[in-house]
Amino acid sequence: xxxxxxxxxxxxxxxxxxxxxxxxxxxxxxxxxxxxxxxxxxxxxxxxxxxxxxxxxxxxxxxxxxxxxxxxxxxxxxxxxxxxxxxxxxxxxxxxxxxxxxxxxxxxxxxxxxxxxxxxxxxxxxxxxxxxxxxxxxxxxxxxxxxxxxxxxxxxxxxxxxxxxxxxxxxxxxxxxxxxxxxxxxxxxxxxxxxxxxxxxxxxxxxxxxxxxxxxxxxxxxxxxxxxxxxxxxxxxxxxxxxxxxxxxxxxxxxxxxxxxxxxxxxxxxxxxxxxxxxxxxxxxxxxxxxxxxxxxxxxxxxxxxxxxxxxxxxxxxxxxxxxxxxxxxxxxxxxxxxxxxxxxxxxxxxxxxxxxxxxxxxxxxxxxxxxxxxxxxxxxxxxxxxxxxxxxxxxxxxxxxxxxxxxxxxxxxxxxxxxxxxxxxxxxxxxxxxxxxxxxxxxxxxxxxxxxxx
Amino acid sequence: xxxxxxxxxxxxxxxxxxxxxxxxxxxxxxxxxxxxxxxxxxxxxxxxxxxxxxxxxxxxxxxxxxxxxxxxxxxxxxxxxxxxxxxxxxxxxxxxxxxxxxxxxxxxxxxxxxxxxxxxxxxxxxxxxxxxxxxxxxxxxxxxxxxxxxxxxxxxxxxxxxxxxxxxxxxxxxxxxxxxxxxxxxxxxxxxxxxxxxxxxxxxxxxxxxxxxxxxxxxxxxxxxxxxxxxxxxxxxxxxxxxxxxxxxxxxxxxxxxxxxxxxxxxxxxxxxxxxxxxxxxxxxxxxxxxxxxxxxxxxxxxxxxxxxxxxxxxxxxxxxxxxxxxxxxxxxxxxxxxxxxxxxxxxxxxxxxxxxxxxxxxxxxxxxxxxxxxxxxxxxxxxxxxxxxxxxxxxxxxxxxxxxxxxxxxxxxxxxxxxxxxxxxxxxxxxxxxxxxxxxxxxxxxxxxxxxxx
Ligand SMILES: [K+]
Ligand SMILES: [K+]
Numbered sequence: 001x002x003x004x005x006x007x008x009x010x011x012x013x014x015x016x017x018x019x020x021x022x023x024x025x026x027x028x029x030x031x032x033x034x035x036x037x038x039x040x041x042x043x044x045x046x047x048x049x050x051x052x053x054x055x056x057x058x059x060x061x062x063x064x065x066x067x068x069x070x071x072x073x074x075x076x077x078x079x080x081x082x083x084x085x086x087x088x089x090x091x092x093x094x095x096x097x098x099x100x101x102x103x104x105x106x107x108x109x110x111x112x113x114x115x116x117x118x119x120x121x122x123x124x125x126x127x128x129x130x131x132x133x134x135x136x137x138x139x140x141x142x143x144x145x146x147x148x149x150x151x152x153x154x155x156x157x158x159x160x161x162x163x164x165x166x167x168x169x170x171x172x173x174x175x176x177x178x179x180x181x182x183x184x185x186x187x188x189x190x191x192x193x194x195x196x197x198x199x200x201x202x203x204x205x206x207x208x209x210x211x212x213x214x215x216x217x218x219x220x221x222x223x224x225x226x227x228x229x230x231x232x233x234x235x236x237x238x239x240x241x242x243x244x245x246x247x248x249x250x251x252x253x254x255x256x257x258x259x260x261x262x263x264x265x266x267x268x269x270x271x272x273x274x275x276x277x278x279x280x281x282x283x284x285x286x287x288x289x290x291x292x293x294x295x296x297x298x299x300x301x302x303x304x305x306x307x308x309x310x311x312x313x314x315x316x317x318x319x320x321x322x323x324x325x326x327x328x329x330x331x332x333x334x335x336x337x338x339x340x341x342x343x344x345x346x347x348x349x350x351x352x353x354x355x356x357x358x359x360x361x362x363x364x365x366x367x368x369x370x371x372x373x374x375x376x377x378x379x380x381x382x383x384x385x386x387x388x389x390x391x392x393x394x395x396x397x398x399x400x401x402x403x404x405x406x407x408x409x410x411x412x413x414x415x416x417x418x419x420x421x422x423x424x425x426x427x428x429x430x431x432x433x434x435x436x437x438x439x440x441x442x443x444x445x446x447x448x449x450x451x452x453x454x455x
Numbered sequence: 456x457x458x459x460x461x462x463x464x465x466x467x468x469x470x471x472x473x474x475x476x477x478x479x480x481x482x483x484x485x486x487x488x489x490x491x492x493x494x495x496x497x498x499x500x501x502x503x504x505x506x507x508x509x510x511x512x513x514x515x516x517x518x519x520x521x522x523x524x525x526x527x528x529x530x531x532x533x534x535x536x537x538x539x540x541x542x543x544x545x546x547x548x549x550x551x552x553x554x555x556x557x558x559x560x561x562x563x564x565x566x567x568x569x570x571x572x573x574x575x576x577x578x579x580x581x582x583x584x585x586x587x588x589x590x591x592x593x594x595x596x597x598x599x600x601x602x603x604x605x606x607x608x609x610x611x612x613x614x615x616x617x618x619x620x621x622x623x624x625x626x627x628x629x630x631x632x633x634x635x636x637x638x639x640x641x642x643x644x645x646x647x648x649x650x651x652x653x654x655x656x657x658x659x660x661x662x663x664x665x666x667x668x669x670x671x672x673x674x675x676x677x678x679x680x681x682x683x684x685x686x687x688x689x690x691x692x693x694x695x696x697x698x699x700x701x702x703x704x705x706x707x708x709x710x711x712x713x714x715x716x717x718x719x720x721x722x723x724x725x726x727x728x729x730x731x732x733x734x735x736x737x738x739x740x741x742x743x744x745x746x747x748x749x750x751x752x753x754x755x756x757x758x759x760x761x762x763x764x765x766x767x768x769x770x771x772x773x774x775x776x777x778x779x780x781x782x783x784x785x786x787x788x789x790x791x792x793x794x795x796x797x798x799x800x801x802x803x804x805x806x807x808x809x810x811x812x813x814x815x816x817x818x819x820x821x822x823x824x825x826x827x828x829x830x831x832x833x834x835x836x837x838x839x840x841x842x843x844x845x846x847x848x849x850x851x852x853x854x855x856x857x858x859x860x861x862x863x864x865x866x867x868x869x870x871x872x873x874x875x876x877x878x879x880x881x882x883x884x885x886x887x888x889x890x891x892x893x894x895x896x897x898x899x900x901x902x903x904x905x906x907x908x909x910x
Contacts (some may be wrong), residue, residue, distance in 0.1 A: 051507065254829050296830035326815055333812045334893045349804075356811040357788045360781055363818070367758065375708055375751040382836040437787045 042078030060089035064179025064396020090176030146171035179284025179396035208309030233430030284396030316394030497533030498890020502729035516882035517633025545631030601626035634739025634851035663764030701732030739851030771849030
């Protein structure tokens, strides 16, 4: 009896929590990717293992920071590896494996459902398998539509085969908010192309708004459900607000800065600022060289990056919901009200508490890493902060180098390793990462009747 | 009957809350100070009203940012005005007036006690008048001791009259964490003077640790009380930790930076980093030219400034207690515990909530003002952030100009006004300011038996 008890206790102690499994699976995928990218057939020149690791991490975490020139330094084979890492990483490695496992076995265990819920950021485990299948069809359909939409543009410029490849690559990269591009200058030469800007922006937004929101909206328009959840309402309103706020702030910040955004005509200024606002909240494509922007503009972009996309999507950051919940809680506190209400629903204090913990941890983490990077790499403060937040929020933008690479390309091995770590922390989520390290089980989600919100 | 009711309602609506009264009294004092400093007998040259306003605000809020050279541009009369503003502002204008009112009347009304409690950051109104009297004796005794201690040093260099004046001025300026100096290069020429560094540091620490903590410690050592409160324990341990952490971080950050701290010998490096660590948490004296420090060092100092001193003292910042409470709450959350405990006492969730709101508001405010300053003044990002946080935390340090003035001296009128506003917001407290604006009464303090903490 006693032996059995101790055995059970040891077994429980060694059992990994869902968030630990998600973390380990990411690391495993990154290592496999690094080895594949280090193979001679992946690259056109000899690369270090650290740069392969950096690229694999950047792709798997859908960040898009680059220390190598994707179209030039990687072969077609290497590019396909990167694309696969983006697709697997964007959707979540565990999501993928569970999906294929389910195709063989048809039934998921409780534990698998928990891991899946963790990986998909789905509230609760009831219905998570059906949700997963929906997510898969949505991803495939949207990426195909996106590729066709891009093809219309690329076919004008390139032969069919090349145009198809470019379309598929950029559709997947945009929907997964990866920011990888097959052009050395990213999307800078398409800065005035309203159609392409629009298609990419829509892919970014849909990918970043969260699968939960997308499926709910689909069900709502199909009239299978009659009410939009508080979560979805907050996400949509706040995302719209951020896009408009970001674009206007960038315009104000660059006003009369003739070496920066003002070096373009009015039409370009507006398209670029709108696209930058959308892309900063974690896609990471750029249509302008960030090193010509003023420091106040870079700071605005840092704020947008830090906030990031919405939970349960392909984007990163502390998430729109987290920031809105804390914002609502502050307003509420100043008004002296007891309950935090939004859209006639009450937000549970535990959610508010959790949101504040996420913000504080994210702030602390970025501060610490930036401090170390500034000290070690001796790059300008704002560019270093930009690089760290970009990695943390898996954005991939950079106040980069003249050759189109990210600032990280100039970092020492130690600096590169810090950025690699930051991308992983950012993708798993700072709270998830801290919980995985502390070894505590994440409390299981409870469905609160008052407001359905996922952080 | 109805008329009387409406009258009462109107009267209540127009009645100012304690925090609003504190805010208005600060503004009134600043305006009187500005007019006095604008008088021809106050200055040796013609100054603008804006610069007089800036100086009066900087003195009243005990910040110490300067747009004019205190020893050169102000006459003895002007310097005495500045010293009076520091003393009245440091102790709290309301504290002063109530004290003199009580000397005449002997009895304070409930409302007066509430304002006093707000002004002194005292928990509750019971015993606040006795507390006020204790505070007064403590301030006078410590400032006299401080002046004598400084005299020992200054007498070696200056004739008696001048030495006495310097000693009194710097004792008051240090104890009130004002950072104003009668030397154009602040305390730079005393960088190696261990004795002076020590005396100033002690005055800064005692002034910044909060009157509540000091009186409690005195009562404890007099054996009038038998238990040190949780509040005092947290303040002492965290303050000690911050001083050591700050000094070590500065040393690491400047390691081998031969244009910076490493241009001095080892003894100076240690004294300067210790003094800077103490002074950054809101005194604002400097013994080194901050413009030679590396960006990572400036960032460390920004963190120290942002945290600031302890509540209910002469210092500013978001306060040690606020940061410790949030830190404890995060650790607790990661451990998955229900209650936040410290020193065998439980911290009330309302306190944690309040601490998080203060941090978030402070962060938001500093971000917004920095963004505007960077945009408008076109100064380097890190120097601008430094200036804003310095004003917000009423520190007064600056990555200043070659002539010893603060960076603000180079700002446009709009930038100067933003810094003036920030100093006032910082002195009243960001939460107090927001509550004063929102016009809601601050909820009255409840004494929780589990842990006595004042934010
Ligand atoms: K990205
Ligand atoms: K000060």
